[in-house]
Amino acid sequence: MTELDPLINRGAADSFYDRVVRPSLAEFFGTTVFVFIGCMAVQTQDVGPIAIAHGLTIAVLIAGLGKISGGHINPVVTLGVTLSGGMFFVASIFYFLAQLLGGMVGAAFVLAVLPENVYKNITGGAHTLGSDVEPGWAILAEGILTFLLVFTVLLTAVDDKKNKLAPLAIGFSVVVDIIAGAKTTGASMNPARSFGPAVAYSKYGDVNVWEHHYVYWVGPICGAGVAAILYKMLFATGNRRLYIERFDPKTVTVHRVERFLKSHKMDVQGNIPLVDLLQDVPEDEDLIDSPSPSPKPCLLFPKDVVTSDLYSVDGDSAECFVDESLGPFFGQLLLHPYLVKGVLQFLTGLIEMAEGNTAVNQEPPVSTxxxxxxxxxxxxFIGTTLYVFIVCLYPAAYGIMSGILQGFAYVFLIAGLGKISGGHFNPAITAAVTLCGGVPFLVALCYFLAQMIGGLIGAALVLGILSRSNYELRLGGATVLRSGTEPGWGVLTEAILTFMLILTVLMTTMDEKKHKLAPLAIGFAITVGAMAGLTVTGGSMNPARSLGPAVSTLKYDIDGVWEYHYIYWVGPFVGLLVATLIYR
Known part of the structure; x- marks a missing residue:
C-alpha cells in the first residue's frame, strides 16, 4: 500500500475481501441509494429540491461509507482518484462495475415504486439535453461541471485526508452543479446516474433517452481526466505532485544505476541471467506472491524512493522492488525478463544522453x-472561472436559488483551493487582504489579473453553451440595477453587502488562520448577501463576477447591462475600505 491511498480504506488485513470486495460492495449499495433518491427527487420538477437531494445524499454517503470505500459513488470520481494515484487500478475496475450495477438496480427500484404515469412524466429520472443545446456544447458543459466535482474531491479528500469538511464540500459541489446545469444537460456528472435510468426507461419507447447518451460519458470522463492531470501537475501538495528537478546524471545517476546493475549481476546492456532474476528475496520484503511453485519475483527498484507515478533510482542499497499500487497483474508483468532488459537498455541510453533534467515525484522545494x-x-484563475461559469449558467439568475448557488460554490472552492491561494476569487477580497498585510502587493496585482481573466472566460463559456434566446433571457448572468432603484441606493446596497462579506473573511481567515469553519462562514455570508440584494442590485459583491458577463453580453448588444455597471465597482470598493478600517 502506497502513501497515496487517501480515498480508499483498505483495512488492517491484506485479504482480497478487505481490499477489493468490501469496498466494492459499499460502492454498489451507495450508488444504488444515490440513484434511487436522485430519480425519486425529480418528481418535484423543481431544480432546488432536486439539487439538494442529490448533494446531501452524496454528503451523507461519503460521511458513512467513506471510511470503507472512499464514497466515490461515481465512475469518473473513481477514474480521477485512480489517475491521481489514490487507489489500485485493479480495484478501480471492480468499483466501476459495482457503480454501474448499483445505478441499474437503483433505477429499477424507481421503476417498480412509481406509478407508470408518474414514471413516464419524469422519464424515469433519465438525463436528456435541454432545448436548443447542441451535443458538442453539452459535452463541454458536462466536462466543466464534472471537472469542478472531481477537482473538489481531489483537493479536499485526496490531498487532505484530515479535511472534515470534505463530505460537505463535495456535496455542495453536486448541489451547485445541478442548479447551474439542470436546464442545459441535467448536470449528471455521473455515468452511473445516467446509465441506470436510461436502461430502466428502455422498457418504454416514447422517448429516446439514448439519443445523446454519449454526452454523459464523454463529458464526465474528459472533465475527470483534466482535473486529475491539473491536480497532479500543479495543485497536489507534498510528494503527490510531479515536478522537474535538476541533477547531474554523470556524477549521481550513472553511479547508482551501475551499482544497481552490478549488485544484480547485470551488465550495462541489461543482460540478466534468468536464475538470478527469479531468485528468492528475504521474507520481510513487501512482495506480491506468485503462484507456487514459481519463486517470488525479484523487486526492481529501491523501495524507499519509488512511488506510484514515476520511477527513480536512489538510496544506498540496491534492493529491487515492485510498486504495489500497480496491482498483482501489472506488478508481475513489469518483472518479465525481456521487458526488464528492454527497460534497462532504454534507461542506460537516457543516462548517456541526459542533459540534466528529469521528472521525479518527491517533496518539491518550499520557497520557489x-x-x-x-x-x-x-x-x-481556475476558481474564478468556475465560479462565474456556474453562477451565469443558472437559468433563473435572480431567483432565490441564486444565493444558495453562489454561497455553496464558495464553500467548496475555498475548501479546495484555499490552502493554495487563500480562495479569494474576488478582487474586493484580495484588496482587503492585501491592505491587511495578508498578500504582497505584486502578488495581489497578479491575483486581480487572474480573477478578471477568469471572470471573462467563465462568462464566455456560458455564451458558447447557451442558445441566443436562452442567453438573452438570462441576460448572460449579468448583474443589473433593478428598475425603480436609484443608482445611489444601489451603490449603498453593494457597499453594505460587501462590507459584511469582507469583515467575515478577515475575522475568520486573517484573525484566525486555521478557522475550520471559515469556508462555511464565507459561503453563508455570500448566500445571505445575494438573497438580500436580490431585488436591488442582484447582490454581486464581486467586480470579476459582474465584469465577465457584462463583456460577454456585448456580442448581442443586450440593453441595460452597462448603464449602471460602475455600481459593481464603487460599492464593493467602499465596502472593503470600511471593513478593512474597522478590522484594523
Whole structure:
C-alpha cells in the first residue's frame, strides 16, 4: 500500500475481501441509494429540491461509507482518484462495475415504486439535453461541471485526508452543479446516474433517452481526466505532485544505476541471467506472491524512493522492488525478463544522453517562485472561472436559488483551493487582504489579473453553451440595477453587502488562520448577501463576477447591462475600505 491511498480504506488485513470486495460492495449499495433518491427527487420538477437531494445524499454517503470505500459513488470520481494515484487500478475496475450495477438496480427500484404515469412524466429520472443545446456544447458543459466535482474531491479528500469538511464540500459541489446545469444537460456528472435510468426507461419507447447518451460519458470522463492531470501537475501538495528537478546524471545517476546493475549481476546492456532474476528475496520484503511453485519475483527498484507515478533510482542499497499500487497483474508483468532488459537498455541510453533534467515525484522545494506566485495565481484563475461559469449558467439568475448557488460554490472552492491561494476569487477580497498585510502587493496585482481573466472566460463559456434566446433571457448572468432603484441606493446596497462579506473573511481567515469553519462562514455570508440584494442590485459583491458577463453580453448588444455597471465597482470598493478600517 502506497502513501497515496487517501480515498480508499483498505483495512488492517491484506485479504482480497478487505481490499477489493468490501469496498466494492459499499460502492454498489451507495450508488444504488444515490440513484434511487436522485430519480425519486425529480418528481418535484423543481431544480432546488432536486439539487439538494442529490448533494446531501452524496454528503451523507461519503460521511458513512467513506471510511470503507472512499464514497466515490461515481465512475469518473473513481477514474480521477485512480489517475491521481489514490487507489489500485485493479480495484478501480471492480468499483466501476459495482457503480454501474448499483445505478441499474437503483433505477429499477424507481421503476417498480412509481406509478407508470408518474414514471413516464419524469422519464424515469433519465438525463436528456435541454432545448436548443447542441451535443458538442453539452459535452463541454458536462466536462466543466464534472471537472469542478472531481477537482473538489481531489483537493479536499485526496490531498487532505484530515479535511472534515470534505463530505460537505463535495456535496455542495453536486448541489451547485445541478442548479447551474439542470436546464442545459441535467448536470449528471455521473455515468452511473445516467446509465441506470436510461436502461430502466428502455422498457418504454416514447422517448429516446439514448439519443445523446454519449454526452454523459464523454463529458464526465474528459472533465475527470483534466482535473486529475491539473491536480497532479500543479495543485497536489507534498510528494503527490510531479515536478522537474535538476541533477547531474554523470556524477549521481550513472553511479547508482551501475551499482544497481552490478549488485544484480547485470551488465550495462541489461543482460540478466534468468536464475538470478527469479531468485528468492528475504521474507520481510513487501512482495506480491506468485503462484507456487514459481519463486517470488525479484523487486526492481529501491523501495524507499519509488512511488506510484514515476520511477527513480536512489538510496544506498540496491534492493529491487515492485510498486504495489500497480496491482498483482501489472506488478508481475513489469518483472518479465525481456521487458526488464528492454527497460534497462532504454534507461542506460537516457543516462548517456541526459542533459540534466528529469521528472521525479518527491517533496518539491518550499520557497520557489512557482509555489509562491504562479501556483496561487493559477488557483485564483481556475476558481474564478468556475465560479462565474456556474453562477451565469443558472437559468433563473435572480431567483432565490441564486444565493444558495453562489454561497455553496464558495464553500467548496475555498475548501479546495484555499490552502493554495487563500480562495479569494474576488478582487474586493484580495484588496482587503492585501491592505491587511495578508498578500504582497505584486502578488495581489497578479491575483486581480487572474480573477478578471477568469471572470471573462467563465462568462464566455456560458455564451458558447447557451442558445441566443436562452442567453438573452438570462441576460448572460449579468448583474443589473433593478428598475425603480436609484443608482445611489444601489451603490449603498453593494457597499453594505460587501462590507459584511469582507469583515467575515478577515475575522475568520486573517484573525484566525486555521478557522475550520471559515469556508462555511464565507459561503453563508455570500448566500445571505445575494438573497438580500436580490431585488436591488442582484447582490454581486464581486467586480470579476459582474465584469465577465457584462463583456460577454456585448456580442448581442443586450440593453441595460452597462448603464449602471460602475455600481459593481464603487460599492464593493467602499465596502472593503470600511471593513478593512474597522478590522484594523
Amino acid at each position: 517562485f512557482f509555489d509562491k506566485v504562479v501556483r496561487p495565481v493559477l488557483a485564483e
